[in-house]
Amino acid sequence: MALPVRTNLRHVFRFIQKFNSPRRCLCAGAGPENKDPPGGGRVFSGIQPTGVPHLGNYLGALENWVALQNRYPSVLYSIVDLHSITQPQDPTQLRTNILDMAASLLACGVDPERAILFQQSKVSEHAELSWILGCLTSMPRLRHLPQWKMKSKLKNEGSVGLYTYPVLQAADILLYKATHVPVGEDQVQHLELAQDLARIFNNNYGDLFPEPSALLSSTRKVKSLRDPSAKMSKSDPQTMATITVTDPPDDIALKIRRAVTDFTSEVTFDPETRPGVSNLVTIHAAMATISVEEAVSQAGGLDTGAYKKLVTEAVIQRLTPIREEIERLRSERAHLEAVLARGNGRARELAAPVLGEVRQRVGFC
Numbered sequence: 193m194a195l196p197v198r199t200n201l202r203h204v205f206r207f208i209q210k211f212n213s214p215r216r217c218l219c220a221g222a223g224p225e226n227k228d229p230p231g232g233g234r235v236f237s238g239i240q241p242t243g244v245p246h247l248g249n250y251l252g253a254l255e256n257w258v259a260l261q262n263r264y265p266s267v268l269y270s271i272v273d274l275h276s277i278t279q280p281q282d283p284t285q286l287r288t289n290i291l292d293m294a295a296s297l298l299a300c301g302v303d304p305e306r307a308i309l310f311q312q313s314k315v316s317e318h319a320e321l322s323w324i325l326g327c328l329t330s331m332p333r334l335r336h337l338p339q340w341k342m343k344s345k346l347k348n349e350g351s352v353g354l355y356t357y358p359v360l361q362a363a364d365i366l367l368y369k370a371t372h373v374p375v376g377e378d379q380v381q382h383l384e385l386a387q388d389l390a391r392i393f394n395n396n397y398g399d400l401f402p403e404p405s406a407l408l409s410s411t412r413k414v415k416s417l418r419d420p421s422a423k424m425s426k427s428d429p430q431t432m433a434t435i436t437v438t439d440p441p442d443d444i445a446l447k448i449r450r451a452v453t454d455f456t457s458e459v460t461f462d463p464e465t466r467p468g469v470s471n472l473v474t475i476h477a478a479m480a481t482i483s484v485e486e487a488v489s490q491a492g493g494l495d496t497g498a499y500k501k502l503v504t505e506a507v508i509q510r511l512t513p514i515r516e517e518i519e520r521l522r523s524e525r526a527h528l529e530a531v532l533a534r535g536n537g538r539a540r541e542l543a544a545p546v547l548g549e550v551r552q553r554v555g556f557c
Contacts, residue, residue, distance in 0.1 A: 229263045234372035236404075238272035238364055241289040243520065244296045247435040247507070248414035248424035251478045256374050256409050258301035268368055268539060269297065269306040271532075274312050274319065275361070280353040292518075294528045296437060299517035308542075310535035312364065317543040320361035322356075324550060328392050329359050329385075335537070337381055357450065362386035366393075366401045374407040397553040400546075412474045417451040420467035429430050438515045441508045448472070448504045459491035459499045469496060472503050479506040 237257060239245075246253060263266055271293050273286065288312060293326055302309055312318055335356055365386045375383050383406050390401035414424045418433040428434050432450050439447070452468040461484050463470040476499075477487040491499045521528060551557050 234266040236370035238270040295521035457495035
C-alpha cells in the first residue's frame with residue numbers, strides 16, 4: 193500500500209499565497225496554458241466527506257481509485273464538500289469529516305504524488321461552471337434522474353441544491369476535460385447528463401469538452417449485514433449492519449458473527465435465493481483478492497458459522513493497516529491540510545484556464 197508522501201511546506205505556502213490572491217477574469221489566452229488531458233486520458237472522481245468510508249465504499253470505489261493511479265497519466269480525486277451540503281451539515285463536524293476523508297483516502301493508497309487530491313469548495317470554478325451548465329439544462333431532464341426521485345420522496349420535497357446537484361457533478365467532470373469517470377451503476381445516468389451537457393455546450397459554442405466515458409467497477413455491491421436486500425450504508429440505523437474501515441477487530445468480528453444468513457448450513461453463492469450468505473462470499477472474495485468460486489471452494493466443509501470466522505480473518509487482515517494509518521494521520525492535521533492545499537492549487541491550475549475559455553466563448557469577456 194502506498195503511504196502518503198510528506199509535502200514540502202514551503203511549496204504549500206507558496207501555493208496558498210498564489211491561489212488566495214485577488215483573481216482577474218481568466219479568458220482564453222490569459223493565465224496558465226489551457227492543457228488538454230495527456231495521451232491516455234484523464235480520470236476524475238469525487239467522494240462526499242461523510243467521515244471515514246465503510247467497507248462498501250472501499251471495495252466499490254477506493255480500491256479502484258488506487259489502481260487507476262497506475263493506469264492513467266492524469267488522475268484527480270475530489271472531496272466534494274459542495275455536494276455534501278445538499279443535506280444539513282454541522283459546520284464543525286463537516287470540517288472534521290473533510291480531514292477524516294483525506295486521511296482515509298491517503299491510508300487506502302491514494303498517492304498525492306500520482307493523483308491530485310483536493311477539496312472541491314476551494315476551487316470556485318466548479319460552482320461557476322455549474323451555473324453556466326445549469327442554464328443549458330432543462331428541468332424535465334433533471335426531474336427524471338433516479339437520485340432526485342428517490343431522495344425527494346424520502347423528504348416529501350427536496351432543496352434546489354438536491355435538484356441541481358447532477359449539474360454540479362457534470363461541472364466537476366467537464367472542468368478538467370476528464371475522459372474517464374469511475375462510477376457505480378446507480379450513477380450512470382448522472383454521467384450521461386455530463387455527456388449530454390458536453391455535446392450541448394460544444395454544439396452551441398464550439399468543441400471544447402470531451403464526452404467522458406464510464407469506468408464501471410467490477411466489484412459487486414456490498415450489502416448490509418443486517419438486511420442483504422439493501423446496500424451497506426453509513427446512515428443505516430442498525431449499528432451491526434455496516435463495517436467501517438476504522439472498526440477495531442473485535443467490532444468487525446461481532447458484526448460478521450451477527451450477519452444475517454439463512455437456515456442452510458452449507459456455503460453457496462446464490463444472490464437471488466441466498467443473499468445473506470452470498471454477501472459474505474462477496475466480501476471474503478474481495479478482501480482476500482480471490483474469485484467467488486475460490487471463496488466458495490475454501491468454504492467447503494464449513495457451516496456458515498465457521499465460514500464467518502474465515503470472512504472475519506480476511507477483513508481484519510486487510511483493514512488493520514488502513515485503520516492504523518488513519519489513526520496516525522488524524523494526529524497530523526497540519527500534514528493533511530498541507531496535502532489538500534497543494535492539491536487545491538494543482539486543481540486550480542487546470543480548472544482556471546478551462547473556465548477562462550468557457551467565459552470567452554459564452555461572451556462574458
